[in-house]
Amino acid sequence: MxxxxxxxxxxxxxxxxxxxxxxxxxxxxxxxxxxxxxxxxxxxxxxxxxxxxLEGIAGGQIAFYVDSTRKDTTVTFDQSDFDAIMEHVDHVKGVTPAFSLWGTAEGPKGDFDISLAAGTTGLQYRASEPIIKGKYFTQNDYDSGVNACVITEASAIALFGTTDVIGMTFDATFYGVTQEMRIVGIRQDSASSLINMGSGMDKMVTAEAPLTFVGNKYGFYIDDTEEFYVMADSTENSVEVAGEVLNLMETRHNVRGENQIMMQSFTDVSSxxxxxxxxxxxxxxxxxxxxxxxxxxxxxxxxxxxxxxxxxxxxxxxxxxxxxxxxxxxxxxxxxxxxxxxxxxxxxxxxxxxxxxxxxxxxxxxxxxxxxxxxxxxxxxxxxxxxxxxxxxxxxxxxxxxxxxx
Structure with a gap:
């Protein structure tokens, strides 16, 4: 040494x-x-x-969709499927189809691009940020097809210059058809801007509304959907929930082992x-x-x-x-x-x-x-x-x- x-x-x-x-x-x-x-x-x-x-956005979220590459598939999902999931699968906070519409929004402060997600009340669980003003649209709003939408803080400021906008309206145009949207709630902005950084997405109006209201205007219906989302109560339970939901859907549609129904979870995206x-x-x-x-x-x-x-x-x-x-x-x-x-x-x-x-x-x-x-x-x-x-x-x-x- x-x-x-x-x-x-x-x-x-x-x-x-x-x-x-x-x-x-x-x-x-x-x-x-x-x-x-x-x-x-x-x-x-x-x-x-x-x-x-990603965990904040989709930590316990699992997407299920029909394999569109197969020409022999006959599977579509409806409200009874979503009700069955809520009834038979544990650790599920919500289930919703999610139709996305892209268009323009017009408010007192100008015109902006808008991304609108339309679904059931389960749509509220797709984002982790809380409602900080007003409320989310209720089951009664959904059942009645009420004009009610939730936007983010940044969207409210972009359209109106303030977040005190509950009850106010703005015009949204999709597929050339303009519809007045009434605001019932404000969702807190995401804490991180990493995903939107440099993409221009942070300048876009983001809104959520009942599928029954939006669908009646633009032809989207819950009983004819090929994609839906299940929100587990935690990331840890998402793997178990994903397996149970997939088994349940394959059994209900008589396609067990045929790989007609696909899924993707946060774990898959993260990996x-x-x-x-x-x-x-x-x-x-x-x-x-x-x-x-x-x-x-x-x-x-x-x-x-x-x-x-x-x-x-x-x-x-x-x-x-x-x-x-x-x-x-x-x-x-x-x-x-x-x-x-x-x-x-x-x-x-x-x-x-x-x-x-x-x-x-x-x-x-x-x-x-x-x-x-x-x-x-x-x-x-x-x-x-x-x-x-x-x-x-x-x-x-x-x-x-x-x-x-x-």
Whole structure:
């Protein structure tokens, strides 16, 4: 152990005596490690934030739909299916078809694009944000086909310049037909704007209304739908709910095992996103890691120069009885310490860079301790790997030939 510590001290003295050269040697390692750490930390931050946003939007939500690619399917869903789900499946908050309409909305403050979702009272559970003013449309409103819609805070401000809009109306046009919409409730805006960031969606009016009211105007009916949503009471119960609902629907429509009814849950979407982001992170990290290879070659080159410069020193040490293994370990220690120091500096700069980019983009980077430890070990390993050839060259020098070297 004492001998190893001696190698380390000698290596640090050599690095200190050649500061400029050592820093330039570390540069490739610093750039590579800092790039990898920054990319991974930002990637983890994006993954966590988007998953959190998705869970808030659709944490316990499962979509069921008819496989439209099959020409032999005869399945459509109706109110009796939705009633059966509420009656026979536990942990379900609501069930609703969701017809989406896109058009224009006109209010006192101007014209805007509008996205309108039409469904049953179960539609209220598709979003996690609460109703902060007024109310959601009731079952009685739904049964009666009442003109009642819920919009978001941002939508109210865009249309009217205020959120005190309960009872007010605005005109919405879909498929060339204009309809007056009466506001009964305001839904709180989403806490995160990540999904809408840069898409223009944050400038769109978002509304929800009874399918019975909208359907009568635009020809959508609950007894002829090919897609619906089930909202489980928690993300944890969504897998169990999904399986039970699928079995129930296949049994009711006599299509068990025929794969005519498909489903997609938050877990599926989250898994797909994680896979895509994982591939992107790996690819970018791979590109960034190329600089590590360049840095490693730089280490080998500098160590070869060091061997040449210290040939006489090596000859003296061998003449005084230094063993080949001692010379080998000394140069390997120097190469390993150079890259380890470069790796530690790179880790620090990578974490700092990740936080800076995160602050600009509104993302909280997540640094995995395992990645930091792995980067440290890897950077040291690069030095040892690329230092093997120079170290062997130094260790194999003939003491007589080395002492002749000027």
């Amino acid at each position: 004492a001998q190893i510590w001696e190698y380390i001290k000698i290596a640090l003295m050599n690095i200190k005596s050649n500061k400029g050269r050592s820093i330039l040697t570390m540069l490739g390692i610093i750039i590579g490690i800092s790039s990898v750490i920054m990319v991974i930390s930002i990637g983890n931050g994006v993954r966590g934030q988007v998953n959190s946003e 797909q996103f994680d896979t895509i982001l994982g591939f992107i992170t790996i690819f970018i990290s791979f590109v960034a890691a190329i600089s590590l290879l360049v840095g490693g070659i730089g280490v080998m080159n500098i160590m070869l120069v060091s061997v040449t410069e210290r040939t006489r020193e090596i000859g003296i040490r061998k003449a005084l009885g230094a063993r080949t293994g001692s010379i080998l370990l000394q140069f390997l220690a120097e190469a390993g310490i150079i890259t380890l120091l470069g790796g530690l500096i790179g880790i620090f700069l990578g974490i700092l860079g990740g936080r800076l980019v995160g602050a600009i983009a509104g993302i909280t980077p997540a640094v995995n301790p395992a990645v930091v430890i792995g980067a440290s070990v890897f950077s040291c390993g690069i030095g040892i790997f690329f230092g093997i050839y120079p170290a062997k060259k130094a260790a194999r020098l003939s003491p007589i030939e080395a002492l002749r070297h000027e």
